[in-house]
Amino acid sequence: xxxxxxxASNAEQQLQEIxxxxxxxKWAQVSLHLTNGRTHSCYHPPTHAIDLExxxxxxxxxxxxKQKKAERKQMIEGTRPEGCSYCWKIEDVGSRSxxxxxxxxxWAQNSREDIIASSHTGDVTPRYVExxxxxxxxxxxxxxxxxxxxxxxxxxxxxxxxxVTYGEHNNLESLQxxxxxxxxxAQEDNPYVDAFWKWWPDLYKKLEVFRMTGGEPLMxxxxxxVLDYVYEHPNAWLELSITSNMCPPKEMLMDKFVxxxxxxxxxxxxxxxxxxNPDSGNNWYVSTACKNFSVFVSCDGYGKQAExxxxxLDFDILQKNVKRLLTETDNTSITFINTFNAxxxxxxxxxxxxxxxxxxxFSKQNQGTKYKKIPNRDGVExxxxxxxxxxxxxxxxxxxxxxxxxxxxxxxxxYESYLEDAIAFMEANKANEDIIDYTGFKDxxxxxxxxxxxxxxEEMPAxxxxxxxxxxYNFFSQHDERRNxxxxxxxxxxxxxxxxxxxxx
Numbered sequence: 361x362x363x364x365x366x367x368a369s370n371a372e373q374q375l376q377e378i379x380x381x382x383x384x385x386k387w388a389q390v391s392l393h394l395t396n397g398r399t400h401s402c403y404h405p406p407t408h409a410i411d412l413e414x415x416x417x418x419x420x421x422x423x424x425x426k427q428k429k430a431e432r433k434q435m436i437e438g439t440r441p442e443g444c445s446y447c448w449k450i451e452d453v454g455s456r457s458x459x460x461x462x463x464x465x466x467w468a469q470n471s472r473e474d475i476i477a478s479s480h481t482g483d484v485t486p487r488y489v490e491x492x493x494x495x496x497x498x499x500x501x502x503x504x505x506x507x508x509x510x511x512x513x514x515x516x517x518x519x520x521x522x523x524v525t526y527g528e529h530n531n532l533e534s535l536q537x538x539x540x541x542x543x544x545x546a547q548e549d550n551p552y553v554d555a556f557w558k559w560w561p562d563l564y565k566k567l568e569v570f571r572m573t574g575g576e577p578l579m580x581x582x583x584x585x586v587l588d589y590v591y592e593h594p595n596a597w598l599e600l601s602i603t604s605n606m607c608p609p610k611e612m613l614m615d616k617f618v619x620x621x622x623x624x625x626x627x628x629x630x631x632x633x634x635x636x637n638p639d640s641g642n643n644w645y646v647s648t649a650c651k652n653f654s655v656f657v658s659c660d661g662y663g664k665q666a667e668x669x670x671x672x673l674d675f676d677i678l679q680k681n682v683k684r685l686l687t688e689t690d691n692t693s694i695t696f697i698n699t700f701n702a703x704x705x706x707x708x709x710x711x712x713x714x715x716x717x718x719x720x721x722f723s724k725q726n727q728g729t730k731y732k733k734i735p736n737r738d739g740v741e742x743x744x745x746x747x748x749x750x751x752x753x754x755x756x757x758x759x760x761x762x763x764x765x766x767x768x769x770x771x772x773x774x775y776e777s778y779l780e781d782a783i784a785f786m787e788a789n790k791a792n793e794d795i796i797d798y799t800g801f802k803d804x805x806x807x808x809x810x811x812x813x814x815x816x817x818e819e820m821p822a823x824x825x826x827x828x829x830x831x832x833y834n835f836f837s838q839h840d841e842r843r844n845x846x847x848x849x850x851x852x853x854x855x856x857x858x859x860x861x862x863x864x865x
Contacts, residue, residue, distance in 0.1 A: 364461075364464075367464035367465070367466075367469075368456060368460050368461050368463075368464040369464075370464060371384070371460055371461075371463040371464035371468070371469070372456070372460045372463075372464075374463070374472070375459075375460065375463055378436065378476075379435060379436055379437065379438040380438055381434070381435045381438050381439060381440050381441075381459075382435050382436065382463075383402075383435060383444070383447075383459040383462070383463055384462065384463040384468040384469075384471060384472065384475055385401055385402040385458075385459070385462040385463065385468060385488075386401045386402075386428060386431060386432050386435060386441075387401070387432065387471060387474070387475040387478070387484045387486070388467060388468045388471035388474075388475065388484070388486050388487050388488060389401050389402050389462065389467070389468070389486055389487075389488040389489075390422075390423040390486045390488070390489055390490070391403065391407075391490040391491075391492075392422055392423070392489065392490070392491045392492065392552075392556065393407060393492050394422075394491060394492060394493050394494075394550060394552040394553045394556060395492060395493070395494060395495045395507070395542040395543070395550075395552075395575075396507065396539060396540060396541060396542050396543060397409060397410045397412070397543060397551075397552045398410065398539065398540075399422060399423060399425060399428075400443075401423075401428060401486075402458065402462060404444065404446035404447065404458065405441075405443035405444055405446070406443055408425065408427050408443075409539060410422055410425060410552060411425065411426065412551055414426070415551070415552070415555040416551075416555075418483070419555040419556070419558040419559035420483045420485070420559055420562070420563075421483075421555075422552065422555055422556060422559060423484075423486055424483040424484065429480050429481065430480075431443065431444075432479075432480035433480035435480075436479065436480055444459070446458070447459040465488075466568070467487035467488045467568040467569050468487070468488075470487055470568065471484070471486075471487050471566075485562065485563060485565070485566045486563070487566055487567065487568040487569065488568065488569040489563065489567060489569070489570050489571070490570075490571045490572075490573060491556065491570075491571075491572055491573070492508075492572075492573045492574060492575065493547075493553060493556075493572070493574075493575075493577070493580045493582040493583070494547060494574060494575050494577075494579070494580040494582070495507060495508055495509060495510055495513075495542050495574070495575045496510050496574070496575045496576060496579040496580060497509035497510055497511055497512075497574055497575040497576040497579065497605075498511055498576060498579070498605075498607070498608070498609045498672050499511060499576070499605055499607075499670055499671060499672035499673060500512045500515060500671040500672055500843070501658070501669065501670045501671065502668075502669050502670075502671070502703070502766065502835075502836075502839065503669075503699065503701065503760055503762070503763060503766055505530055505535065505540075506530055506532060506535060506541070507535050507540040507541050507542065508574070508575060509575065510575070511672065512530065513532070513541075515842065516530050516531075516532055517532070519842055522834070522835055522838050522839075523834060523838065524765070524830075524831040524834050524835060525827050525830045525831050525834065526827060526831075529763065529831075529835065547580075547581075553582065560589070564589070564593065564595070567595065567598055568597055568598060568599060569598075569599045569601075570586070570598060570599070570600050570601070571600075571601045571602070571603065571656075572586065572601070572602045572603070573602075573603040574603065574604075576604065576605055576608065577602050577603065577604055578602075578604055578608040578613045578614070578617055579608060579609065579613065583602065584616065584617075584620060587620040587621075587623075587624065588620070590624060590649050590650055591620075591623045591624055591626075591649050594628050594647070594648075594649040594650070595649070595650055595651075596647040596648075596650070596651055597651055598650040598651055599650070599651055599652050599654070600624075600650045600651075600652070600653050600654070601653065601654035601655065601656060602654075602655055602656070603655075603656040603657075603658065603697075604617075604655055604656070604657060604658075605657070605658055605670070605672075605673065605678075606655070606657050606677075606678050606681045606682060606685075607672070607673055607674055607677050607678055607681065614681055614684070618684065618685060618688050618689065621653055621685070621689050621692055622688065622689060623649070624648060624649040624650055624653055625648050625649075625653075625689060625690055625691060625692075626648065626649070627646065627647070627648060627732050627733075627734050627745045628646075628647065628648070628649060629646050629734070646734055646745065647745075648691070652691065652693065653689075653691070653692050653693075654692070654693045654694070654695060655685065655692060655693070655694050655695070656694075656695045656697055657678075657682065657694055657695070657696050657697065658670065658696075658697050658699070659673075659678065659696050659697070659698060659711075660698050660699050660700070660701065660703070660704050661698070661703060661704050661706075661707040661708070661711055662675070662707040662710035662711040662714060663675050663707065663710065664850050665703065665706065665707040665850055665851060666678075666707070666711075668703065668845055668847075668850045668851070669701070669703050669704075671839075671843055671845070679714075682694060682718070683718075686718070686721075686722045686752060686753075687722075690730060690732075690747050691747060691750075691752075692752070693750070693751070693752045693753070693754060694718075694752065694753055694754070695754040695755060695756060696715065696753075696754070696755040696756070697755075697756055697758070698711065698755065698756070698757045698758075699758060699760050700757045700758065700759050700760060700768065700812055701760035701766045701767065701768060702766050702767060702768050702770055702771050702832070703766070703851065704757075704768075705768065705771070705775055705778040705779060706778055706851060706853045706854065708778060708779070708782045709778075709781060709782050709785055712782060712785060712786065712801075715753060715755055716789060716799065716800075716801075718753045719751075719752075719753045719798060719799045719800075720799050722752050722753060723749070723750070723751050723752045723753050723798035723799060730746075730747040732744060732745040732747065733745075749798065750798070751798045752798075753798075755805070756808070757808050757809065757812060759812055759815055763831070763835075764824070764827075764828050764831075765827075765828045765829070765830075765831035765832040765835060766832065766835075767820075767828070768812065768815070768816045769815070769816060769818060769819075769820045769825075769828075770820070770825065770828045770829055770832055771816070771857070772857060775816075775857075776813065776816055776817065779809065779812060779813045779816060780813065782809060783806065783809050783810060783813065786801040786805065786806045786809060787801075787806060789801055790803075790806070791803075826864075829861050829864065830861075830864065832861065833858070833861045833862055833864075837862075
């Protein structure tokens with residue numbers, strides 16, 4: 361049994377002692393959408409509105425909302441909150457859900473005492489926080505939406521929503537009614553962002569995972585405000601990360617970003633009387649400003665095909681900035697997120713080859729150990745700070761579920777061969793389990809590709825398939841017209857299916 365499974369088994373037993381529906385994530389984890397004042401705990405439940413009146417007197421109500429407290433009460437009493445249906449469906453077929461896996465994560469386990477003490481009435485400081493400060497973005501990714509991208513919003517205002525076979529796609533009026541569009545105030549006047557910064561000093565004290573998303577976070581001043589704060593208030597327990605397209609509209613933003621990370625990697629010495637026992641001889645700590653800094657880079661394919669899916673992307677600039685970040689920082693890791701969809705398939709092997717090249721250049725064992733000098737403190741001479749080789753290049757291939765027409769399930773059966781060939785390529789370049797191997801593909805990475813193949817093989821009901829394929833053609837035909845792109849030129853391998861789909865309209 362892996363350590364991950366052992367942690368989940370331990371958490372499952374803990375949860376059962378409280379109730380059969382208990383979940384620590386409802387207390388310890390939060391995603392904050394400050395653009396529109398919505399929140400949810402963990403990624404699966406739908407978002408709900410944050411009460412403006414509550415956060416005026418209690419900024420922590422960004423997370424500790426009345427709705428969440430009601431759901432916490434349900435969990436303690438053994439009732440299933442409706443919004444957590446994602447996990448209930450998995451458990452009803454006899455499988456272990458994220459309710460258990462997330463409760464076994466270290467940040468959830470470290471919150472356990474606070475969770476039990478607070479019950480459902482008290483406010484809890486989350487340890488895992490994801491925040492979206494701003495919708496500003498210079499991309500129009502094919503599966504994204506105006507509420508997450510100013511560039512998408514501009515296009516819809518100019519051309520209207522995309523016409524598909526059922527309703528309209530990216531209709532601003534519908535998004536507005538659903539409460540998803542950003543509130544109409546200047547960024548500096550956003551009451552949710554204001555409440556966040558009032559809460560931040562207290563939130564930061566127990567923070568263990570903090571991730572900034574967007575939009576494009578490099579286009580937002582709050583991103584750099586956070587980075588500066590962490591530098592000035594070091595936290596050796598903090599996993600800090602950002603989700604970025606790595607192609608900001610101005611090169612100076614990339615310069616500023618790299619400079620900020622370099623500052624975070626400076627060796628600092630600071631006192632931590634609450635975490636270190638003075639009786640041990642010291643109450644100070646020597647480290648970088650945070651435990652680790654990670655960049656999650658969204659990229660769903662390779663070359664021109666990646667640019668087609670993520671309109672606004674310059675793949676050459678992306679590659680340059682990725683290499684720059686890995687070269688000019690010592691310890692930053694990059695995780696590529698390939699939101700796996702129908703257009704990811706034909707360039708999947710070139711994408712994997714790129715991952716291998718980066719791993720061979722930046723994660724190989726023979727790079728050797730690096731050292732940094734540490735200044736003396738109180739007459740004590742410190743050994744050099746050690747920077748050991750580690751895995752700096754990661755990736756994930758989560759399945760795209762929405763919009764349905766861009767799902768891998770819309771493709772004919774013969775397209776499965778692209779994924780079968782990719783799995784064979786990964787097997788041929790598998791990591792050596794007998795040594796510490798930072799270059800090859802891990803078992804769990806190959807398993808995720810196999811999982812995607814199994815999902816691709818699941819048959820979509822005939823009626824849904826007909827709608828999905830019509831919508832695929834309708835959407836990307838309009839995409840080409842509006843954005844001056846050419847599907848067949850970009851995906852020549854898919855020409856025959858594209859023509860066949862067009863004939864079915």
